[in-house]
Amino acid sequence: MNEPVRAAVLTPLEPGGIAVVSLTGSHAIDLLGRVFQPTRPTADWPADQLHFGRLADGHQVLDDAIVAVRTAADGTARVDFNVHGGPRIVQRLLLALEHHGATIVSTDEIAADAWPAASTIEREVYALLPKTQTRRAAAWLSRQRELLGAALRDIAALAVQDMVRARARAAELLDTYAVADRMLAGASIVLTGPTNAGKSTLANALCGKPRVLVSAEAGTTRDYVSEPAAIDGVPVTVIDTAGVREPTDALEVEAITRARRQAAEADLRLLVLDGHAAWTPADGQFLTRFAPDDPSLVVVNKADLTPEFELEAVAPAWVSAAVAVSAQRGDGLDGLRGRIVSALGFSDAWNAQPAVFSQRQLDGLRPMAAADSAAIIARQVAQLIG
Template sequence: MTSTDTIAAIATAVSPGEGGIAVIRLSGAQAQAAVRAVVRTPGQQLWASHRVLYGHALAADGVQHLDEVLVLVMLAPRSFTGEDVVEIHCHGGVIAVQQVLDRVLDQPGVRRALPGEFSQRAVLNGRLDLTRAEAISDLVAARSRRAAELAMAGLDGGLQRHISAARERLLDQLTELEARVDFEEDLPPLDGSALLAELQAVGVALRQLLADGRRGEALRQGLRVALIGRPNVGKSSLLNRLSRRERAIVTDLPGTTRDLLESEIVLEGVPITLLDTAGIRATADAVEQMGIARSEQALASADVVLLVVDGHAGWTDEDAALLERLPEGVPHLIVANKGDCPAGPMPDTIEPDVTISALHGDGEEALIQRLLQRCGAAETGGVVLSLNQRQRDLALRAAEALDRSREVAAQELPWDFWTIDLREAIRALGEITGEELTEAVLDRVFSRFCIGK
């Protein structure tokens, strides 16, 4: 499989009975020829760039109609990938679009696209830098409005401009240093203090980007919040309250929830997966035991745990036992439910973080704010750019390389020692934008994309 192949894939979500259209995308030298062989366009329609043609996709016998389609032609270099790109717009669904795709893949020189291969070709052909390509993937995967806004900021080039500006500042300093290494006797002295101040200023800017990236991670990836508590304390009522719908069955019978229930919500722009766990207790019921086992797995994978207690009944030995079972290192909140009833006794060593009434909604806003604060997602309003994990690792590598320049300056080492860490920082920033990349890195980045993008 080489970058000279013509590739094809369905570029839209496909689901039975849903979607008005489905798009098949081709990119490469054989894209137009392959579509011409599959689609018959009546009359004298012109196969020119950036024109839409009407026709029918035909079966292999050249007679049977598979679908009524539109064809969009975008010839190089004015296309997403920089190559000839042709799209076939079929009716939505599954069968028709898959039949047309199979016909396309039967054409000489055409193969199925790998995940992210269209975006990868756009980067290799200079149509996108790597940060913009990754922003496309983030936009497709966005689960909230704020996550989409962050992705668009990256797609608009905001991150690329920040990283490229920092890299240019370092390249300017490297040029000065290398000139002193080769021609120091012929040039005016270099101010080491000013040089160090400039390197540290770039390092501070990178640290700020890293801080924004950590806060933005909650907006991008979302949080998993597990609700735990002994049976009948109101976990399911709380889930339904936050979800704004009857997601869980609520009764007065203890042990009603016997399996792990999930609900997707958005709180203050942060995507949240709520996990309503089966009440953890000793039981001989085999079905309930399976639910409890799944609950314990959910606790281990959660970003934060809400330990729900019955505020009217007060603290019990069972509540204390559950608190002891919470995974070490996972943040938790103690939520006293049934705040609309008289409060029961609580030990001096235990104070609920929030008191709520899942039935009436009292205390709900306080719970949301404490939840976001506990998992570090409360201050995301000022985040305008967000680095993904790969970008954060590289930005951190660059910042740490610049930090080492302080030690070099303190030891008053020759200029060529300064260039070692400076080059490392420049390389790391180049990998963020794609200016310095290997094929292995590209393959790893784009393997996480969806097929057709």
Template sequence: MTLKTPWTYVCGVYPFFQGDFEMSITSTGTIAAIATPPGDGGVGIIRISGEQALSIAKDIFHPAKDSFSGFKPYTMHYGTIVDADSVEIDDVLTVFMPGPNSYTGEDTVEINCHGGRAILSAVLGEVLAKGARLANAGEFTLRAFLNGRMDLTQAEAVAEMIHAPSRGAAQLAKVKLSGVLGERISGLRLRLEELRAQLCVAVDFPEDELECLPLEQMQSEVGDAVKNISEILSGVERTKAWREGGLAVLSGKVNAGKSSLLNALLGRNRAIVTDIPGTTRDFIEETLNLDGLQVRVVDTAGLRETSDAVELAGVDMGRDLASQADLVLLIIDGSKPFALADLDPQFADMADKCLAVINKSDLEQADPSPAVIMRESGYEVVEISAKKGQGIERLAALIREHILQGAGEPDPDELVPNSRQAASLKKAHVELEELMGDIAMQVPYDLLGVRLESACSSLSEITGEITPQEVLNSIFENFCVGK
């Protein structure tokens, strides 16, 4: 695994250098890292894995009880960690988990100490001084994969659990962490490999009277595989918002109340609000949790003609963000005269992606009403007062509803592949559909075997039986250090 990382500080105190180096996929040596997030906390954990884990723990751990006779596996032992001069660093709880029945499949020790930065750095320093090296990003999970403790779908699910933007996303990752997706993919691949074996018999012994799979039965088997893959892929788009969160962009003319609305949604003053047009020149992004759904809300520069190069760049950036958004909130000042021609041309044919938010409902409304004009033009409308907080809860509910687009709550038992897994499944799906056409045309067995081999290879990439080094690199280097 090639990592290019500058000088970094563990918990902001203990410096280490990862530099430019090539880590073999056959990871060796005893590794250690802080397994809890940087910063101060009640508890911090130092994780050690490898053949020296137990001996290091014995060197630096002093038990509180005289009756202590050694580390009993999977049992918390209370004592202190001492440095090379026998000075106590902290009171700790230490547990030893022998391989292969540990997370990594190797001897593993976890030291639970107070979560202060200085304490964690000092304890980690003693562990490294005894012969361990600092773990690379994701190296504990990499070892679990290499040691057969999990397949690649489970390894990726670990990272997905950590970074899940919603409870629904965490549940979807949990299903994969159990190994169900890997088992289903492996079952599909195994059946296709059996078909390959039967084709090889027909190709290698064409003149022998050996039993060969009839083409009709082969087409049926391949059709079942295509159906299975389609079922697995069916939830990818539907659950995207749960897995990745949504993007809602606030757009509209200057002084329509976009920044005030952002502040109202957040329940705090995040954006500067003034009567001066063009106050917001860049975009401001914040995250909302709407009943378990994570939504990025972006306040963009007000739309108007301007000769100010900086403001113009902000306007262009806002339009670009709107084109990428799951939902665009068109903020309109309901107290001022409005015509449909006032809408930015970008949103003229985007009623299905836009929600017309008529702001300043606490003031006397213009005649004709902007709300009526937008409804008659096919836009869904919600009337609010960002300043008074009126209609904000209704608006938040509509944002959630639009981004989910009727997907509903995720099925807690549903198998949903991530983008990498989905790409490999789609490649296999295409090959198998082409194979069904080839079978119908009675293409020679050896050519049918090439398609089967390609489909099997794509499925193997998902579970890790056959996965290029660069793919493994990209997966594990995105993990946090300590997991």
């Protein structure tokens, strides 16, 4: 059969990252030989091996690359080029592949079935991979090709012996969606607190750039400002808000109302306090407005200066949720990042656990959590894996 070789970029075009460009079709190996020179020459490109070498377009070297060759169940070859993720290198490689006869398949076409996949879950992974915002998200999603399918098959096997446990496992899997959605769509983190506590300084530190204005004058930030960032590889939006105090004008009344609304809607709230300012009843009121089981962390800022209060003495209920930092000097920020990602649900084990990441998967899994026969579970699993 002489179907055309197709090529697609499976990862986001992120400068500094690694991009995966994939080739599929019965002549994929012929095409590989035209654009790639392995460091150790090989005649037959054995499958399931990695080959290191150079990508070249004619005499021009494009990049070093690691190439993986696989053979699908139907005998077609699959070649993955791992190259540096800058858009220029990826574009050059696609042009070279096109020059040698490959058809370039777009992200939308991958989602619409134009790309071979071993399962519907794998197809969903390919469709979402180019939209992932960080390397960690891309690596986590790639792993779901195996992890999620295996978890579903395990539930089907378990259902034959123990329906109660099978249902419980399905319910646990349903619960993974909220955090998976954060990994794909990003989590919102709002910084709120009294004026002058250092919210804007902390927002800039978390985003790694001086995005918002900082000044010694209380009431500097008026309307909220949001900025995309990544914290320990988790995509987030950091929202800096106006400091909460007795408003001095109508504009500030509106700014504080907006700050509260942002705080209410966020996935996580950072309640930023100035550790170098005396404790006031207003600080206490500010904290008690947030229930203790609320997804919030208390950041006691300006740890580089002499502390003016002990949280243990003034608000003992919040001690376990508190982190001391100096947003200005950077002390404690790594610890804070760790606390943020775990408060958002990303434990160390998260990356290696199965998770559901699409509406289709949720819809297919729900009947499993309520099923009263192994047959229903088997049917749903077959449909989900596809």
